[in-house]
Amino acid sequence: MKKLKVVLVGVNAKFIHSNLAIRYLKEYTKELDYECDMIEFSINDRINRMLEKIVTLNLDMVVFSCYIWNIEIVKALAKLIKLVNKDIEIVFGGPEVSFDGREFLENNEGDYLIEGEGEEAFKQLIEFKIDGELLNIPGFYYKKEGKVFYGGIKKNMHINKVVFPYTNRDNLSNKIVYYEASRGCPFGCKYCLSSVDRKVRFKDIQKVKEELKFLIDKKVTLVKFVDRTFNCNEKFAMDIWKFLIEQDTETTFHFEISADILTNKEIELLSKAPEGRFQFEVGVQTTNNEILRNINRYVNFENIKEKVIEVKKLKNIKQHLDLIAGLPGEDFKSFKKSFNDIYSMKPEEIQLGFLKLLKGSPMIKEAEKWGMKYSPYPPYEVLSTKDISYDEILKLKKVEEMVDKYYNSGKFNSILKYFMMKFKMPFDFYYELGMFFAEKGYFDRKISATDYYKVFLEFNSEKLKDDNEVLKEIVKYDYLMFNKKNWIPNFLERYIEKEEIKRINRIICDNVHYIKKNKFYIEMFKIDILNFIETNKILKNNVCLLFDDQQNIIQDITQLI
Numbered sequence: 121m122k123k124l125k126v127v128l129v130g131v132n133a134k135f136i137h138s139n140l141a142i143r144y145l146k147e148y149t150k151e152l153d154y155e156c157d158m159i160e161f162s163i164n165d166r167i168n169r170m171l172e173k174i175v176t177l178n179l180d181m182v183v184f185s186c187y188i189w190n191i192e193i194v195k196a197l198a199k200l201i202k203l204v205n206k207d208i209e210i211v212f213g214g215p216e217v218s219f220d221g222r223e224f225l226e227n228n229e230g231d232y233l234i235e236g237e238g239e240e241a242f243k244q245l246i247e248f249k250i251d252g253e254l255l256n257i258p259g260f261y262y263k264k265e266g267k268v269f270y271g272g273i274k275k276n277m278h279i280n281k282v283v284f285p286y287t288n289r290d291n292l293s294n295k296i297v298y299y300e301a302s303r304g305c306p307f308g309c310k311y312c313l314s315s316v317d318r319k320v321r322f323k324d325i326q327k328v329k330e331e332l333k334f335l336i337d338k339k340v341t342l343v344k345f346v347d348r349t350f351n352c353n354e355k356f357a358m359d360i361w362k363f364l365i366e367q368d369t370e371t372t373f374h375f376e377i378s379a380d381i382l383t384n385k386e387i388e389l390l391s392k393a394p395e396g397r398f399q400f401e402v403g404v405q406t407t408n409n410e411i412l413r414n415i416n417r418y419v420n421f422e423n424i425k426e427k428v429i430e431v432k433k434l435k436n437i438k439q440h441l442d443l444i445a446g447l448p449g450e451d452f453k454s455f456k457k458s459f460n461d462i463y464s465m466k467p468e469e470i471q472l473g474f475l476k477l478l479k480g481s482p483m484i485k486e487a488e489k490w491g492m493k494y495s496p497y498p499p500y501e502v503l504s505t506k507d508i509s510y511d512e513i514l515k516l517k518k519v520e521e522m523v524d525k526y527y528n529s530g531k532f533n534s535i536l537k538y539f540m541m542k543f544k545m546p547f548d549f550y551y552e553l554g555m556f557f558a559e560k561g562y563f564d565r566k567i568s569a570t571d572y573y574k575v576f577l578e579f580n581s582e583k584l585k586d587d588n589e590v591l592k593e594i595v596k597y598d599y600l601m602f603n604k605k606n607w608i609p610n611f612l613e614r615y616i617e618k619e620e621i622k623r624i625n626r627i628i629c630d631n632v633h634y635i636k637k638n639k640f641y642i643e644m645f646k647i648d649i650l651n652f653i654e655t656n657k658i659l660k661n662n663v664c665l666l667f668d669d670q671q672n673i674i675q676d677i678t679q680l681i
Contacts, residue, residue, distance in 0.1 A: 124154040124249050125179040129197075131170070131190035135162045140298040140346065141185040141214060141238065143285030148239040150283075152246050163190055171200050179208060181249070183242070186214035188476070188498040195228055202229045211245070213238045215313055216498070219480030221261045225268050233261040237303075240277050279303055279321040284331045286338075297340045301328045301360065305348035307378070308416045310483040311444070311475055314348040322356055329363050336369045343373050350375040351382060358389055365393045376401045380423040382431070391434050399438040399468075402428060406447055406454070407461040414448045415483070421461070428465055441467040445516045446475035446502035448483075448490040452512040456547045459519075463546040469528045472520040474513070475502040518554030519547070521563070525572065526553075531602045534594050535576055542584065556583050570609045573599050577611065 128146055130139025142158050149156065157177065161170050174182060174197070182201060184194045198210050213234040217224045225233045234241045236259055244257045254262070258274030279302070286292065302322045305314035335343055351357040364373055379402045390398065406412060407421040431437055441462050445455055462470055477484045477494045487494065491506030504510040526532045527550075543549040556579050557563055567575075573595050580586050596612045 124181070124246070125177070126154060126156050126181040126183060126246070127174060127177055127179050128156065128158045128183045128185070129170075129174065130158070130160045130185050131165075131193050131197075132160060132162050133187075133189045135164070136294065136296055137162070138292070138295045138297055139185055140285060140300070142183070144239055144282065145183065145242045147283040147285050147287070149243050149246050152243070153250060154246055163193060167193060167196060167200070170197055171204070175201060175204050175208070181209045181211060183211040183213065186212055186216040188216055188478070188500065191216045191498050198229045211242075213242070216479070222268050222270060225261050225263055231263050235259045235261070236274065237276055239282065241274065276303070276319075276321070280324050280327065282323070284327075284334070286331075286334065290338075292335070292338050292340050294341070296342050296344055297335060298344050298346050299331070299335065300346045301350075302347045302353075302356070306352050307349060308482070310415045310486065311447075311478070311481055312348070313478055313481055320352060322353060325356065325359050328360060332360075332364065333367075336367055336371050339369075340371050343371060345373065345375050348376060349378050351377045351386065354383055354386060358386055361386070361389055361393070361398070364397065365389070369397075372396055372399060374399050374401065376403065378403070378419075379427040379431070380419045382427045387427075387430055387434070390431065390437060393434075393436050395436040396438075397436070399440065400431065401440045401442065402467075403442045404458075404462060405442060405444045406450055407458040408450060408454045411447050411450045411454065425461070425465060428467065432466070438468040440469040440471060441465070442471045442473060444473050444475050446492075446505060446508060446513065448486065448492070448505065449507055451507040452509075452516075455508070455516065456545075459547045459550075460545045468530070470523055471528075472516065472523055474516075476500045477502065515551065515554070518558060518563070519550045522550045522554045522557070526550075532573075532576075532598055534598045535573075535591075538591060538594050539576075552583060553579060569603075570599075570606075574609070574611050 128142035130142045132139055139158075139160055142160075146156050146158055157179075159173060161173075170193075182198075184198065186194050194212070198212075201208055201210060209232070210230040211232040211234065212224065212228075212230050217233055218235040221233045221235045232245060234245075241257050241260045244255070245260065248254050248257075256271040258272050260271040260274075262269055262271075286297070300323075302320055304320040305312070306320055307314075332343070375398065377400050379400075402424070404421070404424055405415070405417070407425075409420055412419060412421070428439060428441070431439060443455070443458055443462060450458075459470075459472070475483075475492075475494075477487060477492065477500045479500075486492075491504075493503045493505075493510075495501055495503060502513070504513060526536060539549050540546060543552070553575075557575070560575075560578070562571075562575070576595055577592060580588070580591050592612065596608065599608070599612060
């Protein structure tokens with residue numbers, strides 16, 4: 121008798137991502153007598169390629185993991201699969217189909233739908249397919265003769281029954297690996313699906329440590345905890361952090377935390393972490409306390425700021441701070457202040473996101489109250505509210521792109537510091553730069569990595585009416601820091617007289633032993649630089665060619681300016 125053959129499909133947002141859900145299903149049912157494969161695609165793959173890889177497996181069932189970033193692709197794939205082979209059964213699951221399961225299954229090509237946590241329902245479905253008798257499965261929809269039937273509401277499973285989803289067969293190199301130590305969230309933020317499940321369930325701590333040790337031994341580069349508020353339980357968080365601090369590993373661990381509830385004991389422990397071991401994502405969302413209350417976040421921004429700055433002072437943890445535009449009651453002016461408040465804290469990354477009215481979230485019930493108009497298509501972003509217009513949202517989209525490209529990349533730090541001196545507030549700079557990008561048509565076409573540097577010279581000249589040569593040298597400095605193997609582009613080249621080159625080389629040669637021995641503690645070298653600032657600009661770009669320790673030499677000389 122032919123075994124049931126099932127393929128679990130994950131369509132990820134990026135190639136580097138991995139799909140946790142399909143791994144859970146596979147491992148939870150590994151003892152059953154059926155064949156189960158996994159295929160992972162990215163949303164950038166061609167749909168015809170996906171179709172071919174799926175249907176040529178000669179399978180009986182396809183299971184899709186559904187999210188806002190892949191749902192349109194999944195629906196199209198399901199329809200194509202049925203056109204090619206109507207006997208292949210299709211199962212949908214995941215957050216994007218869990219809150220309107222009946223309607224979704226009625227209107228799409230599929231046979232079954234699992235709502236909420238999927239392990240138990242999927243296992244029962246496979247058992248049914250093996251044994252041939254369909255029983256009512258809680259949390260499960262099925263289609264029969266065009267009608268959709270529902271097995272009733274199910275209880276959440278005990279989290280310690282969840283099977284570790286990774287095995288020695290997995291190739292996890294160059295992938296972001298997702299892991300969860302708990303499910304649920306104690307907070308009730310109206311825009312978040314996690315607010316539906318307020319009861320937090322924690323895995324057995326020893327089990328967590330064993331599983332994390334497996335990932336460490338696999339030399340995974342980045343492990344992202346999907347726990348919604350990792351530090352909501354101080355003892356649990358500290359126990360895991362202490363364990364990870366003590367490991368001999370290069371793996372980085374990413375946590376979503378609530379900064380305001382960080383305790384002094386936690387910060388003291390975190391101070392012992394090796395640099396790069398942890399990175400934190402902090403959902404600030406807005407610095408306007410009134411707006412925070414509108415979304416059921418009863419915190420004070422000053423408390424968040426205090427803790428973020430304390431962590432920053434440790435100098436060993438990278439922090440990623442989130443803002444959300446379009447929140448109920450927040451206008452353009454308030455958001456602008458939030459941005460400037462966050463920028464002043466100098467986090468390593470700033471994410472400027474836009475409110476999404478997700479199916480099943482409490483926020484969607486208040487859309488009319490706040491005058492929210494939002495897209496009916498994934499990812500369901502707000503288009504306008506009674507407090508912020510569509511035109512203002514578009515302007516913030518441009519600011520978002522500038523922040524992500526220039527600030528978050530970390531490759532333009534010296535240039536950004538230069539421009540911060542020319543604008544009253546940080547937001548003003550990113551806004552004007554975004555508008556300039558739009559005017560030049562750079563959002564409408566792909567520009568080269570080199571052109572991203574050139575834009576600053578154009579912006580300075582055309583928008584600020586300033587042709588200061590100092591900026592050119594600063595741009596060259598940042599460019600060389602991250603493009604050491606590339607030739608200097610034409611727009612950064614400068615003509616130097618032969619006699620000037622000889623004089624510069626003579627200075628370098630005469631002082632080379634001082635530079636190697638004492639770096640910037642060189643009084644005679646300092647005098648030369650202070651007297652010849654123009655010479656120093658050229659010197660910085662020549663010294664780096666002489667020594668292996670390029671970055672330190674450049675930084676040391678920079679201290680003399």
